[in-house]
Amino acid sequence: MAEIIDGKAVAAEIVAKVTAHAASIAGTVVPGLATILVGEDPASQVYVASKSRMAKECGFHSVQHTLPREITQAELLALVDRLNNDPAIHGILVQLPLPDHIDSGAVIQAISPDKDVDGFHFINVGKLGTGEIDSAFVPCTPAGCMLLIDRVRGRDLSGLSAVVVGRSNIVGKPMANLLLAANATVTIAHSRTANLPEVVRQADIVVAAVGRPQMIKGDWIKPGATVIDVGINRIPAPEKGEGKTRLVGDVDFNSASKVAGAITPVPGGVGPMTIAMLMANTLTAACRAAGLEQPKF
Numbered sequence: 001m002a003e004i005i006d007g008k009a010v011a012a013e014i015v016a017k018v019t020a021h022a023a024s025i026a027g028t029v030v031p032g033l034a035t036i037l038v039g040e041d042p043a044s045q046v047y048v049a050s051k052s053r054m055a056k057e058c059g060f061h062s063v064q065h066t067l068p069r070e071i072t073q074a075e076l077l078a079l080v081d082r083l084n085n086d087p088a089i090h091g092i093l094v095q096l097p098l099p100d101h102i103d104s105g106a107v108i109q110a111i112s113p114d115k116d117v118d119g120f121h122f123i124n125v126g127k128l129g130t131g132e133i134d135s136a137f138v139p140c141t142p143a144g145c146m147l148l149i150d151r152v153r154g155r156d157l158s159g160l161s162a163v164v165v166g167r168s169n170i171v172g173k174p175m176a177n178l179l180l181a182a183n184a185t186v187t188i189a190h191s192r193t194a195n196l197p198e199v200v201r202q203a204d205i206v207v208a209a210v211g212r213p214q215m216i217k218g219d220w221i222k223p224g225a226t227v228i229d230v231g232i233n234r235i236p237a238p239e240k241g242e243g244k245t246r247l248v249g250d251v252d253f254n255s256a257s258k259v260a261g262a263i264t265p266v267p268g269g270v271g272p273m274t275i276a277m278l279m280a281n282t283l284t285a286a287c288r289a290a291g292l293e294q295p296k297f
């Protein structure tokens with residue numbers, strides 16, 4: 001039976017580190033995080049509320065902008081511009097997805113790269129892709145996955161093969177770059193990869209970020225592999241009562257946990273790391289702005 005990687009516990013350790021570091025620099029700079037939520041998507045409301053609350057718990061200056069779904073792109077861009085020029089704000093987070101009438105790419109690229117704590121701006125994407133990781137902002141979910149992998153495999157992944165299932169800009173591609181920077185031999189697979197089970201079976205480290213509930217089965221997993229499940233899918237759970245649902249990942253946990261060496265659960269695995277790494281990135285942004293040494297996680 002696999003070791004269960006407790007993302008909640010690791011995230012709590014990161015948040016404690018961030019809080020202590022923020023307290024130690026409070027005389028020089030108070031990290032400021034601005035979150036922007038557009039519309040009333042219930043999951044986004046929960047995530048943004050958690051981010052704002054956790055920023056306060058870390059001792060940050062935390063401001064949440066909650067905007068109606070009907071806001072125009074020009075109005076949203078004007079807010080981003082105001083925050084770019086606000087010296088009390090070191091990190092700007094625009095919660096995704098945005099409504100269809102807003103061009104998410106244009107909004108993300110309008111954020112100052114120095115305040116892009118989501119790591120989605122082309123400058124930060126480019127830095128990560130060219131190995132300039134220390135001066136980049138790394139997207140929060142892949143950064144969190146790397147810290148979970150570190151707990152099992154250490155920082156140097158030389159000699160290990162990793163398969164990332166999923167090629168999104170937010171998770172799959174940055175994840176592959178981070179694994180490569182840690183010296184793993186990396187394959188990016190996706191829903192159209194031929195012989196996907198066979199490809200996944202070669203991997204010492206599997207990162208599942210394909211967005212399909214329980215797609216990756218136990219017999220796809222190499223015995224002893226480290227399995228990181230980024231998926232968060234809500235599926236019907238009639239066993240809990242009519243109309244009830246439950247969260248599952250992209251990995252079929254029951255079968256995969258019998259074969260893997262270590263595996264993240266859903267919930268309680270990668271998800272909590274996303275918010276913890278946002279706090280870490282915001283602290284880093286504040287340290288850079290104040291000319292202080294940046295923290296290491």
Ligand SMILES: Nc1nc2c(c(=O)[nH]1)N[C@@H](CN(C=O)c1ccc(C(=O)N[C@@H](CCC(=O)O)C(=O)O)cc1)CN2
Pocket residue numbers: 047093094095096097118140141232247266267268269270271272273274275
């Ligand atoms: N601007 C961004 N938008 C989005 C991001 C992001 O990193 N930046 N990621 C996701 C959503 N997300 C954070 O925003 C996020 C998703 C899930 C969790 C989490 O802790 N999940 C829990 C389960 C929560 C539940 O019960 O529903 C878990 O896995 O244990 C945190 C953050 C999309 N948008």
